[in-house]
Amino acid sequence: QVQLVESGGGSVQAGGSLRLSCAASGFWTTMAWFRQGPGKEREGVAAIYFRGGSTYYADSVKGRFTISRDNAKNTVYLQMNSLKPEDTAMYYCAAGFVPVAARILSGSEYNYWGQGTQVTVSS
Numbered sequence: 001q002v003q004l005v006e007s008g009g010g011s012v013q014a015g016g017s018l019r020l021s022c023a024a025s026g027f028w029t030t031m032a033w034f035r036q037g038p039g040k041e042r043e044g045v046a047a048i049y050f051r052g053g054s055t056y057y058a059d060s061v062k063g064r065f066t067i068s069r070d071n072a073k074n075t076v077y078l079q080m081n082s083l084k085p086e087d088t089a090m091y092y093c094a095a096g097f098v099p100v101a102a103r104i105l106s107g108s109e110y111n112y113w114g115q116g117t118q119v120t121v122s123s
Contacts, residue, residue: 002026002112004093009117012083016121020078022093022114030098031076033067034107035089035119044105045091046078047098056104061087083121090116 008020024031032047046067047056055067066079076093094110103109 002028002095004095004112004114006091006093006114006117009091009119011120011122014084014121014123016083017079017081018083018119019080020091020093020117020119022076022078024074024076024093024095026095026112028095028097028112030104030110031069031093031095032104032110033076033078034092034094035087036092037086037089040089042092042107043089044107047104048076049098049101049104050076054101056101058105080119083119085121085123087119088121089119091119092116 003025005023033045034042035045036042045058048067064082069076093114095112096110098104098109
């Protein structure tokens with residue numbers, strides 16, 4: 001069984017930065033961050049293959065967000081810079097076994113989810 005514990009959310013002004021962390025236990029190959037804003041569908045934001053370190057991003061966050069992992073700590077991070085009000089959402093960490101990179105930002109590929117952490121960006 002995989003358990004995921006997120007931290008690092010909060011409130012910032014536009015242009016600010018936040019770093020989210022997700023500590024994981026168990027076995028998986030892929031970890032990702034998803035978000036769901038008010039009245040919006042869930043969106044895959046960033047993902048990483050834990051062993052090789054390949055990373056993938058949604059177009060909406062490319063160049064602003066960086067996903068990384070610490071293998072020794074079984075932790076994945078999401079560094080969010082140049083935050084915009086439209087980044088306001090509940091952010092969820094997910095873990096799973098995604099065999100095809102084309103599906104890595106699809107929520108249906110993930111078996112395990114964290115409880116979520118709120119990110120609020122004010123203008």
